[in-house]
Amino acid sequence: MRISELSRRSGVSIPTIKYYLREGLLPAGTPTTATQAEYGEQHLQRLHLIRVMLDVGRLSISALRGVTDALADERLPTHDVLGVAHRALAVRSLGVPPEPGSSTEVAALLDELGWQTDADPAIVDELASALSALRRLGWPVDADAFRPYAAAVDTLAEGEVAYAYDTSTRDDAVERAVVGTVVFETVLTALRRLAQAHHSGRRPAGARIP
Amino acid sequence: MRISELSRRSGVSIPTIKYYLREGLLPAGTPTTATQAEYGEQHLQRLHLIRVMLDVGRLSISALRGVTDALADERLPTHDVLGVAHRALAVRSLGVPPEPGSSTEVAALLDELGWQTDADPAIVDELASALSALRRLGWPVDADAFRPYAAAVDTLAEGEVAYAYDTSTRDDAVERAVVGTVVFETVLTALRRLAQAHHSGRRPAGARIP
DNA sequence: CGACTTGGATAGTTCTACTATCCAAGATTC
DNA sequence: GAATCTTGGATAGTAGAACTATCCAAGTCG
Numbered sequence: 001m002r003i004s005e006l007s008r009r010s011g012v013s014i015p016t017i018k019y020y021l022r023e024g025l026l027p028a029g030t031p032t033t034a035t036q037a038e039y040g041e042q043h044l045q046r047l048h049l050i051r052v053m054l055d056v057g058r059l060s061i062s063a064l065r066g067v068t069d070a071l072a073d074e075r076l077p078t079h080d081v082l083g084v085a086h087r088a089l090a091v092r093s094l095g096v097p098p099e100p101g102s103s104t105e106v107a108a109l110l111d112e113l114g115w116q117t118d119a120d121p122a123i124v125d126e127l128a129s130a131l132s133a134l135r136r137l138g139w140p141v142d143a144d145a146f147r148p149y150a151a152a153v154d155t156l157a158e159g160e161v162a163y164a165y166d167t168s169t170r171d172d173a174v175e176r177a178v179v180g181t182v183v184f185e186t187v188l189t190a191l192r193r194l195a196q197a198h199h200s201g202r203r204p205a206g207a208r209i210p
Numbered sequence: 211m212r213i214s215e216l217s218r219r220s221g222v223s224i225p226t227i228k229y230y231l232r233e234g235l236l237p238a239g240t241p242t243t244a245t246q247a248e249y250g251e252q253h254l255q256r257l258h259l260i261r262v263m264l265d266v267g268r269l270s271i272s273a274l275r276g277v278t279d280a281l282a283d284e285r286l287p288t289h290d291v292l293g294v295a296h297r298a299l300a301v302r303s304l305g306v307p308p309e310p311g312s313s314t315e316v317a318a319l320l321d322e323l324g325w326q327t328d329a330d331p332a333i334v335d336e337l338a339s340a341l342s343a344l345r346r347l348g349w350p351v352d353a354d355a356f357r358p359y360a361a362a363v364d365t366l367a368e369g370e371v372a373y374a375y376d377t378s379t380r381d382d383a384v385e386r387a388v389v390g391t392v393v394f395e396t397v398l399t400a401l402r403r404l405a406q407a408h409h410s411g412r413r414p415a416g417a418r419i420p
Numbered sequence: 421c422g423a424c425t426t427g428g429a430t431a432g433t434t435c436t437a438c439t440a441t442c443c444a445a446g447a448t449t450c
Numbered sequence: 451g452a453a454t455c456t457t458g459g460a461t462a463g464t465a466g467a468a469c470t471a472t473c474c475a476a477g478t479c480g
Contacts, residue, residue, distance in 0.1 A: 002425085002426070003425090003426070003427080004425075004426085013469090013470080014426095015469075015470050015471070016468090016469065016470080018427080018428080019468075019469060019470085021427090022428090022429090023468095029427095031427090033426095033476085033477065033478090034427090034476065034477075035425095035426055035427055035428085035475080035476045035477055035478095036425085036426055036427070036476090036477070036478080037426085037427070045347070045348075048346055048347055051306065052343045052346075052347060054468090055306050055343075056306060056339065056340055058268075060467075060468095061467070061468070061469095062467090079410065082410060083407075086403060086406070086407060089403070090400075090403060096261065096262065096265055096266060110404065114408075115404055115405065115407075116408060116411060120403070120404065120407060123400050123403055123404050124404075126396065126400045127397060127400050127401070129266065130266055130393050130394075130396055130397050130400070133262045133265075133266050133393060134389070134393055136258055136262075137255070137258055137259065137262060137385075137389055139389070146397055146401065148365070148366060148369070149366065149394065149397055149398050149401050150401045150405070152362040152363065152365070152366055152398075153362065153398065153401050153402040153405045154405050155358070155362070156358060156359065156362055156402065156405070157402055157405030157408070157409050158405075158409045159358070160406060160409075161406055161409040161410050162409075164410075165410075175347075177406075179344070179347055179349070181402075181403065181406065183340050183343060183344055184340075184359065185399050185402070186336065186340055187337060187340050187356055188359050188362075188363065188398065188399070188402070189395050189398070190333050190336045190340070191337070191356065191359050191360045191363050192363040192366065192391075192395070192398070193296060193299070193300060193330070193333055193391065194320065194325055194330065194333055194334075195325065195360070195363045195364050195366070195367030195368075196296070196367040196370060196371055196387075196391065197293075197296060197325075197326065197330060198324075198325040198367070199367050199368045199370075199371040199372075200289065200292060200371050200375075201326060212456085212457070213456090213457065213458080214456075214457085224457095225439050225440070226437090226438065226439080228458080228459080229437080229438060229439085231458090231459095232459090232460095233437095239458095243445085243446060243447090243457095244445065244458090245444080245445045245446055245447095245456095245457055245458055246446070246447080246457055246458070247457085247458070264437090270436075270437090271437065271438095272436095
């Protein structure tokens with residue numbers, strides 16, 4: 001198919017597709033003549049993937065490029081591509097600088113849980129940053145406050161990883177991991193807010209502050 | 211204190227503070243003369259809150275304004291302010307339009323869980339949108355796939371709501387709810403990613419796709 | 421043959437979150 | 451009390467992100 005059909009079937013405008021091509025998010029089609037190229041089903045799938053990452057996952061174009069670059073590097077084994085993709089998904093500059101010691105505190109908790117703390121120092125820093133932000137706002141919390149949250153996501157993550165690896169090709173595994181991480185993240189947070197509304201509504205009226 | 215001290219103590223530049231004043235995120239100080247005003251500790255606290263919402267929570271200025279506007283409306287009881295704040299936090303235009311029927315499907319699940327589905331139709335739509343996005347990418351999922359996620363956040367949300375209401379003033383309760391929702395959301399997703407890395411690392415090498 | 425399409429390049433737009441500059445009134449310092 | 455900040459308020463400018471529009475020469479289709 002050519003670009004106009006790709007645009008029609010994906011719902012993405014031609015200028016935007018050209019933009020994604022320029023940015024390297026979408027691999028170039030196979031050229032048929034000097035000024036024309038052919039696109040396949042994988043381009044359509046990739047476009048859907050891009051839209052989901054951008055719209056549902058709120059990823060930036062540059063984070064997305066990190067993922068697609070890893071996908072494009074044929075030499076990398078699945079596990080490494082997953083790592084790269086995972087790191088690309090996690091890029092978020094921490095606005096609140098972590099106070100000294102908070103990273104160690106978080107790392108100690110993770111050690112205790114048996115999780116590798118060296119896997120991704122950026123995420124550890126993010127947790128430390130969240131902890132520091134809470135303290136700056138006057139919340140008397142330590143890393144133990146994160147324990148129930150860790151417990152809650154542990155089993156979820158196990159199933160997700162199992163599902164990601166349960167496929168035949170490297171690209172499928174990476175796509176599953178990326179989609180699962182991003183989409184189910186919004187599912188998780190949406191459900192959490194609904195659960196909060198549910199429990200907030202169940203509070204007896206007397207417990208409410210007038 | 212005057213603006214320069216507020217800037218020094220908060221770490222936010224004077225032009226930015228002026229910007230927040232213009233945007234109505236920060237209430238004006240009490241004017242001492244025609245061209246000067248006095249700011250208090252609550253302004254400092256509000257600035258910290260704003261920075262956490264923007265930096266940790268990735269909220270937009272307009273979403274933040276929704277929260278601060280609700281806080282500023284003295285007539286609203288706690289529960290309503292929480293509702294407004296909650297809705298302001300949830301604004302995210304769903305890029306993938308939900309397919310027909312998917313909202314009903316999600317609503318059915320929520321009903322079964324005993325959660326009010328009418329509380330916030332926007333969040334239900336968001337879940338429906340996520341479901342549609344997954345299907346568009348070829349995942350054979352239905353709303354039941356969300357069940358373990360709902361179970362995981364249920365107890366978390368219960369504790370969070372209890373903590374938010376366990377305070378003396380309306381503003382404190384709202385601040386707790388907002389901070390808790392936003393900061394612990396990043397905690398939750400960061401921990402989920404660490405848990406994924408942990409379980410991915412535990413996979414036997416043979417199970418990895420080359 | 422002539423209208424339309426294509427890939428590629430370049431420039432322009434919209435939105436968000438600031439940042440810079442200016443100004444007159446007031447405060448501070450000498 | 452004069453000279454030098456500082457302040458609050460207004461207005462304009464900036465950087466980055468994610469598109470969007472326009473142009474063009476080469477090629478395709480009826």
